[in-house]
Amino acid sequence: MRVNFTVNGRPQEADDVWEGESLLYVLRERMGLPGSKNACEQGECGSCTVRLDGVPVCSCLVAAGQVEGREVVTVEGLADFAKQRAEGGGCASGACGTTLQNAQQWEAKGTDSHTGEGTELSTIQQAFIDAGAVQCGFCTPGLLVAADEMLERNPTPSDADIREALSGNLCRCTGYEKIMDAVRLAAARQSEAV
Amino acid sequence: MASPSGTPTKITQGSQTKGGIGESTLRPDGTLKVTGEFAYSSDMWHEDMLWGQILRSTVAHAEIVSIDTGEALAMPGVYAVLTYDDLPTDVKNYGLEIQDTPVLAHGKVRHHGEPVALVAADHPETARRAAAKIKVDYRELPVITDEASATAPDALLVHENRDDHHAGHVPHPNIVHRQPIVRGDVTAARERADVIVEGEYTFGMQDQAFLGPESGLAVPEEDGGVHLYIATQWLHSDLRQIAPVLGLPEDKVRMTLSGVGGAFGGREDLSMQIHACLLALRTGKPVKIVYNRFESFFGHVHRHPAKLYYEHGATKDGKLTHLKARIVLDGGAYASASPAVVGNASSLSVGPYVVEDVDIEAIALYTNNPPCGAMRGFGAVQACFAYEAQMDKLAVKLGMDPVEFRRLNAMEQGTLLPTGQPVDSPAPVAELLRRVKAMPMPPERQWESSEGADVRQLPGGLSNTTHGEGVVRGVGYAVGIKNVGFSEGFDDYSTAKVRMEVLNGEPVATVHTAMAEVGQGGVTVHAQIARTELGVTQVTIHPADTQVGSAGSTSASRQTYVTGGAVKNSCELVREKVLEIGRRKFGSYHPAWATAELLLEGGKVVTDGGEVLSDLADVLEGEAVEVEAEWRHRPTEPFDLRTGQGNGHVQYSFAAHRAVVEVDTELGLVKVIELACAQDVGKALNPLSVLGQIQGGTTQGLGVAVMEEIVVDPKTAKVKNPSFTDYLIPTILDTPTIPVDVLELADEHAPYGLRGIGEAPTLSSTPAVLAAIRNATGLELNRTPVRPEHLTGTQLSEG
Numbered sequence: 002m003r004v005n006f007t008v009n010g011r012p013q014e015a016d017d018v019w020e021g022e023s024l025l026y027v028l029r030e031r032m033g034l035p036g037s038k039n040a041c042e043q044g045e046c047g048s049c050t051v052r053l054d055g056v057p058v059c060s061c062l063v064a065a066g067q068v069e070g071r072e073v074v075t076v077e078g079l080a081d082f083a084k085q086r087a088e089g090g091g092c093a094s095g096a097c098g099t100t101l102q103n104a105q106q107w108e109a110k111g112t113d114s115h116t117g118e119g120t121e122l123s124t125i126q127q128a129f130i131d132a133g134a135v136q137c138g139f140c141t142p143g144l145l146v147a148a149d150e151m152l153e154r155n156p157t158p159s160d161a162d163i164r165e166a167l168s169g170n171l172c173r174c175t176g177y178e179k180i181m182d183a184v185r186l187a188a189a190r191q192s193e194a195v
Numbered sequence: 196m197a198s199p200s201g202t203p204t205k206i207t208q209g210s211q212t213k214g215g216i217g218e219s220t221l222r223p224d225g226t227l228k229v230t231g232e233f234a235y236s237s238d239m240w241h242e243d244m245l246w247g248q249i250l251r252s253t254v255a256h257a258e259i260v261s262i263d264t265g266e267a268l269a270m271p272g273v274y275a276v277l278t279y280d281d282l283p284t285d286v287k288n289y290g291l292e293i294q295d296t297p298v299l300a301h302g303k304v305r306h307h308g309e310p311v312a313l314v315a316a317d318h319p320e321t322a323r324r325a326a327a328k329i330k331v332d333y334r335e336l337p338v339i340t341d342e343a344s345a346t347a348p349d350a351l352l353v354h355e356n357r358d359d360h361h362a363g364h365v366p367h368p369n370i371v372h373r374q375p376i377v378r379g380d381v382t383a384a385r386e387r388a389d390v391i392v393e394g395e396y397t398f399g400m401q402d403q404a405f406l407g408p409e410s411g412l413a414v415p416e417e418d419g420g421v422h423l424y425i426a427t428q429w430l431h432s433d434l435r436q437i438a439p440v441l442g443l444p445e446d447k448v449r450m451t452l453s454g455v456g457g458a459f460g461g462r463e464d465l466s467m468q469i470h471a472c473l474l475a476l477r478t479g480k481p482v483k484i485v486y487n488r489f490e491s492f493f494g495h496v497h498r499h500p501a502k503l504y505y506e507h508g509a510t511k512d513g514k515l516t517h518l519k520a521r522i523v524l525d526g527g528a529y530a531s532a533s534p535a536v537v538g539n540a541s542s543l544s545v546g547p548y549v550v551e552d553v554d555i556e557a558i559a560l561y562t563n564n565p566p567c568g569a570m571r572g573f574g575a576v577q578a579c580f581a582y583e584a585q586m587d588k589l590a591v592k593l594g595m596d597p598v599e600f601r602r603l604n605a606m607e608q609g610t611l612l613p614t615g616q617p618v619d620s621p622a623p624v625a626e627l628l629r630r631v632k633a634m635p636m637p638p639e640r641q642w643e644s645s646e647g648a649d650v651r652q653l654p655g656g657l658s659n660t661t662h663g664e665g666v667v668r669g670v671g672y673a674v675g676i677k678n679v680g681f682s683e684g685f686d687d688y689s690t691a692k693v694r695m696e697v698l699n700g701e702p703v704a705t706v707h708t709a710m711a712e713v714g715q716g717g718v719t720v721h722a723q724i725a726r727t728e729l730g731v732t733q734v735t736i737h738p739a740d741t742q743v744g745s746a747g748s749t750s751a752s753r754q755t756y757v758t759g760g761a762v763k764n765s766c767e768l769v770r771e772k773v774l775e776i777g778r779r780k781f782g783s784y785h786p787a788w789a790t791a792e793l794l795l796e797g798g799k800v801v802t803d804g805g806e807v808l809s810d811l812a813d814v815l816e817g818e819a820v821e822v823e824a825e826w827r828h829r830p831t832e833p834f835d836l837r838t839g840q841g842n843g844h845v846q847y848s849f850a851a852h853r854a855v856v857e858v859d860t861e862l863g864l865v866k867v868i869e870l871a872c873a874q875d876v877g878k879a880l881n882p883l884s885v886l887g888q889i890q891g892g893t894t895q896g897l898g899v900a901v902m903e904e905i906v907v908d909p910k911t912a913k914v915k916n917p918s919f920t921d922y923l924i925p926t927i928l929d930t931p932t933i934p935v936d937v938l939e940l941a942d943e944h945a946p947y948g949l950r951g952i953g954e955a956p957t958l959s960s961t962p963a964v965l966a967a968i969r970n971a972t973g974l975e976l977n978r979t980p981v982r983p984e985h986l987t988g989t990q991l992s993e994g
Contacts, residue, residue, distance in 0.1 A: 029238070035234070035235075036231020038235070039237065046488075076231035077230065120230065130222070130229055139406040139456030141228050168928045169926075171924060173403075173459070174714050174887070175891050176892075177890075177930045181927075
């Protein structure tokens with residue numbers, strides 16, 4: 002079958018999709034977007050978290066056909082997504098998410114992926130690097146999408162709020178302490194920026 | 196063929212990050228990892244590639260009567276189906292130490308999930324369906340599942356006709372290796388004891404549960420060789436095992452480290468490496484294999500479950516008299532790292548205490564349970580669980596404070612291990628205990644708020660099982676000792692190639708090693724070492740591959756020590772060559788070139804007095820310096836097979852924990868409130884990464900205390916919970932705050948005085964949590980993990 006949907010603001014078309022394929026498979030193997038990770042294929046680990054019409058979901062549990070006509074944001078589009086949100090005046094103005102018009106104008110920016118230095122990042126991405134929240138990094142994409150969504154809803158989370166919001170994302174390396182630090186850091190930086 | 200997408204590239208760091216050792220510089224791969232651009236082995240992609248699938252045994256112990264691949268081969272989209280009969284050479288087994296593991300089963304399977312056949316197809320689902328169409332006829336055999344069934348007079352042999360180097364000294368062919376350690380006179384020492392404490396302890400089977408499942412891409416090459424992009428812990432060890440099976444010389448099997456999603460010991464053994472290469476060479480096409488989580492539980496070895504029998508004595512003034520210990524590790528169907536785990540478990544069975552009279556025995560069994568091998572802590576974890584439970588029991592019996600009792604018996608620099616080896620670097624065991632005890636306690640009843648109980652802070656959490664009723668707090672302590680590096684006479688070297696040149700007018704160092712970066716931050720530290728030693732800011736980390744000499748394994752807490760040591764050594768050799776060039780070019784301009792101690796700092800050659808002699812860019816103009824050199828730590832010796840005596844270890848790592856738990860005693864639910872840790876790290880090369888290692892290791896110890904266990908049916912030896920739905924690892928809700936107190940007492944034998952740090956926190960975390968639960972409930976709790984029924988007395992049937 003053919004599936005039409007928007008990925009990181011760009012209309013996309015996937016052909017020859019087998020009915021049993023997940024959104025995760027289509028993103029990784031057909032769209033060239035392997036940033037969303039496959040670690041359990043049963044919605045337990047959160048490594049494949051993406052936003053589907055703004056809602057964080059495990060893309061391994063979404064059948065590809067279910068995303069027809071809908072909007073998906075993955076870790077690859079997170080920096081631009083956050084930038085547009087900030088330029089739109091933040092969530093309090095109701096301008097969260099990507100408008101159709103913006104989506105149609107979205108383009109990948111040239112960045113130096115060899116060094117990474119100088120790449121424009123969202124607040125939560127930079128905070129994960131700065132706080133030491135990345136080790137092997139396999140859980141990182143899913144955590145970033147989930148944490149960014151939480152900060153959009155709740156810009157001043159308590160520790161208990163952070164733990165609750167990220168409880169669907171397993172990490173095996175860090176013991177979560179540096180992830181807590183990163184989310185606190187991102188919240189503080191976002192509140193300073195407002 | 197063209198390079199696949201996801202091929203790792205050099206990463207240059209320095210325009211923003213400048214720090215040398217001791218600074219918390221950020222990961223060079225951090226940006227790639229937060230943008231989703233970092234390519235893990237499962238992200239590798241090649242035009243025209245096929246997907247490989249492995250058919251695994253559905254039973255644990257059986258003869259294979261027949262295999263019928265006809266229907267699978269006939270499926271559209273299937274390119275190859277391989278069985279044992281298709282293996283190209285006489286080498287059909289592999290293994291880390293003992294080559295007892297079949298690449299594909301031949302006539303017999305020895306554990307649930309053993310690889311039987313391979314499929315390559317154009318879509319992963321096609322490959323899965325084709326594998327399901329292979330018909331295997333098994334004739335089941337009785338299963339060997341524990342010591343009694345392994346050593347019974349009529350026991351079947353898991354491996355017949357053993358000829359490995361342990362076969363001659365084990366008391367039974369179903370015992371992989373046995374290591375006794377005898378020192379002093381236990382009988383006489385026992386006479387001096389005023390109290391004797393015995394215990395029998397059970398340690399469950401833990402899984403590494405790294406998040407990035409086993410995966411890789413094998414690309415056939417024009418010269419008949421193959422290029423494997425792989426997530427592993429040790430490229431050269433893989434290479435040594437892969438090449439003979441393929442019938443290729445090692446230089447025709449190129450290996451490049453792809454992104455690794457965690458390891459924790461689970462990638463020391465081969466998984467899909469040979470299988471992907473066989474399929475690629477057979478089909479002439481690139482073949483990718485990616486395990487799903489279910490298969491991952493069958494695709495790597497686990498931590499050895501263990502039974503530990505301990506007897507300690509102490510005098511009434513609190514001095515340990517003796518230890519009698521027997522440790523039985525279940526190695527499962529294949530040897531993997533079992534012999535070395537036995538060496539660790541026995542030699543570290545006393546813990547970080549002074550006990551001069553010991554009678555110790557550790558064995559690993561061959562059974563039909565899942566194979567067990569390396570996992571973070573490696574034999575020392577199981578022992579620590581037992582000896583720390585014993586320390587608490589002794590303290591109770593003597594009416595002493597458990598921390599004071601431990602401090603009274605703590606080892607120090609100069610203490611002899613039961614192997615007779617002196618601990619010849621700082622051993623601040625008593626100090627770590629003092630520090631962890633002195634840390635502030637978390638406040639009581641944290642769940643109370645003005646709006647009533649915040650159930651998120653309580654056992655059971657959002658399940659809303661209590662608002663504080665039946666909740667009891669407990670506090671427990673533990674301390675442990677872990678060896679660093681490969682022990683028992685192993686030639687544990689590493690290799691580093693360091694190049695220095697001028698690019699765009701600026702001096703740049705390139706570090707090339709085969710070190711497996713599995714998340715620990717070795718690449719961060721290598722850049723720091725190069726900056727410190729060579730005075731540059733720009734450092735390029737070359738992808739790890741087999742085009743440079745072996746770096747040894749990313750395990751045993753050894754990489755910062757050994758490959759860090761190799762990078763430091765090669766940098767020093769490069770520095771000498773750079774200074775030679777400088778003397779040749781500029782020596783006549785300043786006498787200090789010949790007379791002073793010269794350093795490379797801030798991109799310049801300076802004297803030890805701080806005088807600038809030249810820019811590095813001028814020295815290196817038109818010249819590049821490159822050195823590849825091996826580096827070794829102090830040699831070790833094997834343990835005597837009869838007495839266990841010998842200088843077997845390189846270095847030790849010590850950590851202590853204090854656990855604070857709250858237990859819903861009615862429902863048997865545990866919430867760990869805080870897990871404080873104090874650890875000596877020798878020298879923190881990157882303090883932020885050090886904390887990450889300690890907190891991560893602590894959390895894995897917490898996992899096996901209260902939730903993590905692979906459950907194997909004792910009747911069938913089949914795994915009952917191979918998924919993240921049924922095998923639970925700690926979430927962010929299960930994990931408490933982990934305050935860390937880092938001590939830096941230099942080990943003069945190690946580069947920069949550093950200590951390997953990755954494993955020690957995994958040891959003491961588990962017994963500290965258990966001690967806290969015992970403290971809260973008054974229960975004896977001789978097994979880990981603790982399940983609710985152990986706390987409520989509503990014991991379910993075993994398994």
